[in-house]
Amino acid sequence: MADLDTLRGLIEKIYDGAAERRRLNAYYDGALRLAALGITLPPEMRNLAVVVNWPRLAIRSLEERLDVEGFRLAGETGTSDRLWDWWQANNLDSRAPLAHREALVTGDAYVVVGRRADDEQTPLITVESGDHLHADVDPATGEARAAARVYAPDDNGVPQRAALYLPDVNIYYELRSGSGFVEVDAVEHDLGTTTVVPMLYQDRLSDETGRSEMLDIIGLTDACCRTLTNLGGAQELIAVPQRYVLGATSEDFRNQDGTPKPAWEAYIGRIWALGNEEAKVGQFTAADLRNFTEVINQYSKLVSALTGLPPHYLGYSTENPTSADAIRSSESRLVKRSERAATTLEDAWERGMRLALRWIDDTDDVPRLETKWRDPSTPTFAAKADAVTKLVQAGIIPKEAAWDQLGFSPEQQAHYTQLMASDPINTLIRSVGADTAQA
Template sequence: MAEATPGQLALINALEAKRGAWKTDIDKFDAYLRGKQPLSFLSDEMREEFGDKITDLVINWPQLVVDTYENRLDVEGFRFPGESEGSEELWAIWQANDMDEQSMLGHVDALGLARACVIVGAPDDPDAAPIITVESALDCAWTRDPRTRKVTAAMKRWTGGDDGKTDMLSLYEPERTTTMSKGKTGWNVDEVDEHGLGVVPLVPLVNRPRIKYPDGFSEIEAIIGLADAANKMATDMMVSGEYHAMPRRWAFGLKRDDFVDANGALKNAWSVIKGRLWANENPDVKVGQFSESDLKNFHDTIRLLAAMVSHLTALPPYYIAFEGGNPTSADAIRASEAPLVKRIERKQVAFGATWEEVMRLCMLIVGGEVPDGAEQLETVWRDPSTPTVAQMADAVTKKAATRGADGRPLIPTEQARIDLGYTPAERQLMTEMERDSLALDPVNAPYLQAPAVSDGAGVS
């Protein structure tokens, strides 16, 4: 077992530094997504008085924002330039790796934690599909070329080995992947895969990249302060509900000895208990109650914070409001969702570039080269807007029924099905159903077997 070279150790140290620099922010964002963040804006006096007795009330707006965005990010296929239908070969690779589910996990991590990544590898069986896995940025790191911003090296860390406790890592480079385990004297090389791809088989999945910050920012970073304020107000509201929202009683002229039972034993009557009748024969005793507090100020403050979150995240107001405020019509729904839809379309462009690069890596592993036109590969996304089924069907039907000067419909049947949101598998099944139906038709069946005859201008 060979030890890691000085060059490999230097690269590992650089990647570990990058992973460590990300970890603090990622842990923080992860806590907010899970609703496990500590309560902020709580005074020292209140912390000292209540200690562990106070329970945080978390209004998890960060999770709402991430889930709302992710719910509209559905990959439906991959299409080469000039093709109306998606590539069946690439879709088969996608399905073989359960990428419907894995892509969802990657989108959630990228949106909430700023970044995730996708690793592509060759299978043990040469006839099987390439292996695609979505990984957490807590376990991975990568470096980029400062000029092209392309990934030049990457690493994944995990705990494994025969005992399940050994520190392991994979070092990804353009020509090889090296798997190592940590021994008593340092990193030891366990396996080297000389894949010779010429590119690092790890593709970052990044949210909100910028020129100087290509590894992005979390989508919830802008609303963390607002979420903290809302949780503080909600917690204060619950404390006020316990101590001020219910009437508080007062009594003058009573002594502790006045509270005894039939046997003369003292009763615990100095604590306020709802529903208990207070009575005393002393005519000088005066009793009463304080007015309860109105919690409206808490409601208004949380409502204001919700409106600010709505503005920053492009969520329609009725997504985040905590009282009735539904849109009055379908047009009102579309108008209120327009900023959100545009923001999701921007996410589709950025995330689509990652999935296209992943598919090009798969083609490189399968065929040894990237075919012509693959640089223009397009990710097919589901429409991020929310039109009703009736509205969409009506629009598509009108397009299919409209004919041009040559008598042909404006769009073919296959395009109509694509516009209606049917998946490639569903469209293929429909085509087979049509073919079977025609085969049973005695009028059209002979034409299914007849050879095409050319009239010189096209197929007759």
């Protein structure tokens, strides 16, 4: 009964946070939010409502610079082939960016470690969304004391299966009519901790359940949506010069057979003569819409200041042409934010990999490991190669470290090593060196 109470409590937490998660997901997806456009929006203008998706731009621009390239165990010079094999076997090249994106959007995602039924030497590592999983996180250690995941919702959204993750066992339940959740299976792992690793994106110590990266720009997004909608209304009403007629009668707007002329003919000016010689025709000056565009540019600058996005990401730039150095300088804050985000998110991957090693090797003696990230900056390859070459020539770093600095993947490095080993010149140099050593 205690386990069932724990399961019910965690499932309630999932439902308690569902409304806020739907709101954040709506902003990321760019869903139309008429309530956010203001109560003064006339019903006739609702078809002109425009949503500018700055939240997705901010998240994607940050997440695109967060690429895991491997894991390095303590005492090893290169990345671990074994851990990278596990990474590839679980399709984490494509799944890991989704976890990063989820953590940035809603503040939390989860890494779940399990055992494969068909391969006892390769763990099952999956990433999950907080939409259907919640963990009770110990604020002191950052580990999950218990976690629950719901599966297979019916047409009414009621989950039909659930999993409860406890420190030494995973328990699986099915929903039975009249009985509620009934235990159907249990997997004991005796790890002393749950196999769920929270991936929380935190900005402060008080963000115990994570914090969305979009919160700072949601208000500006709504404000820009209102401005764009008003701009659309102005284009319809006052952007085109309006005409006026003084002294005309209704007969002037009829065809020869007496039928009224269509409204579109009058609108485009297909009126060639008026019966009253005193009648006057003229037009008003068209409205200048630059006041709307200036406001939108101001909102863009504020978004750039809050998110660290370069100005050209948001569609505006200065009058002077931008140099390569200026572009790199404008991206410096985004690069630093990416490095800080990587530091925040890598704890989950390292804990997950240590859990996998403990489970597969059946040992608690797990070496330290670190996550290797791709360089989030955007220098040209020629400039980076030149800098790395100078470091190798000065003896500051070895050649293998230069390959890491240039961003070569483990597979590329292994391939280059094989090519160099089969090179006749390198073979001759090694043989001469061996003969010299023996002499």
